[in-house]
Amino acid sequence: MTHWFHRNPLKATAPVQFNYYGVATTPASSKICNDLRLSRTRLLELFTDLSCNPEMMKNATDLYFSLLQGFILSLDDSSQECKLRYIQNFKWTDTLQGHVPCAQQDAVFELVSMGFNVALWYTKYASRLAGKEDITEDEAKDVHRSLKIAAGIFKHLKECHIPKLITPVEKGRDLEARLIDSYIIQCQAEAQEVTIARAIELKHNPGLIAALAYETANFYQKADQTLSSLDPTYAGKWRKYLNLKSCFYMAYAYCYHGQTLLASDKCGEAIRSLQESEKFFAKAEALCKEYGETKGPGTTAKPSGHLFFRKLGTLIKNTLEKCQRENGFMLNQNQMKK
Missing domain, CATH: 1.25.40.280 (alix/aip1 like domains)
Structure with a gap:
């Protein structure tokens, strides 16, 4: 499991x-x-x-x-x-x-x-x-x-x-x-x-999912900051987990926000949002590895191996490609009109 x-x-x-x-x-x-x-x-x-x-x-x-x-x-x-x-x-x-x-x-x-x-x-x-x-x-x-x-x-x-x-x-x-x-x-x-x-x-509406994900990322960030003054020997591993979860849900927030922008034909902004999502997802992947290597009390979670985690990487990639195609299509249309 x-x-x-x-x-x-x-x-x-x-x-x-x-x-x-x-x-x-x-x-x-x-x-x-x-x-x-x-x-x-x-x-x-x-x-x-x-x-x-x-x-x-x-x-x-x-x-x-x-x-x-x-x-x-x-x-x-x-x-x-x-x-x-x-x-x-x-x-x-x-x-x-x-x-x-x-x-x-x-x-x-x-x-x-x-x-x-x-x-x-x-x-x-x-x-x-x-x-x-x-x-x-x-x-x-x-x-x-x-x-x-x-x-x-x-x-x-x-x-x-x-x-x-x-x-x-x-x-x-x-x-x-x-x-x-x-x-x-x-x-x-x-x-x-x-x-x-x-x-x-x-x-549900991508805007709602983006808002929930953003709030969840902030929850994890707040929990991490609450532990910041504790001895890292005891709290370091726990903090790595909280940090990676914060990055993971920021990636979710930017991904679904990008979908909302795409639906409003704001392809350029959508692409930038998806690129931010890529950055946070890459950071979450790196933190997963750091978390696994960090010594400390507690069971070691393996979020990077979970289907929910893997699906996000695919979703970001596919959504970004869709945004880029839509953006290219709109640019071609504008050129034809000129």
Whole structure:
């Protein structure tokens, strides 16, 4: 299968037993702790289970987080902190700095870290579906839906839970605003890719496709710029991917804009637009190679081998040739009139 999307690795975590012999003194409280341990283990297993679907993930997530809330929310719904919030130590790695774990004795840290992994799972699920050459309409909708869910989770964590952490987030770590924002923007861009592919399939107006492609290219550029101040050792490979996707969709934008100009008999402008498209496509091809050779965390996408990528190269070539023929025909007509 040819991977279309770059994906950073999941966060790793240390096992948690939830054994509180001096605290959980009743059968009911012992059962809650046991359920916490089992539901956490089950959720972690699903992250790497290729047979897992969104319904299974939602059920497992709802179960674990509903139990974990007992360590965060006060029983009387007051503004006071739950006394159990700091009873357990949790240890997690980062998606980019995977070999450097971070530990906090805070249930909110567990909530945001596990939630981060859930969002990553939805992006990986979307990637598996999008990597198919013959993706169906329903699968395309699932890709779009999964990416929207992932973006929503990242946004919710950033706005509602990460600010509640007692220990400040270290620079360059997953929970820092720059990384969260990049994940959100990337999800938005990839969801819009599905819209573009559908618009092309349904032969929508070239002007609409050009506008969508231009906006998508800007999404990728913005995500890349958000990561610009991070250590390239960790973020370099990810940035190469974002950059090549930006160039790829700029090539799409200029190609379809050229079609719009051609339909208005503006052959000269159409040719210039297609020539710009050629430049961006060539740059995207070069970046594909650079991306593949760049070391860094995450699975290596292979967009240049995907049918959607290859089709654009052919489309640019054919459209440019058509523009040049039309332009030559119009020049001949003008000469005959003279």
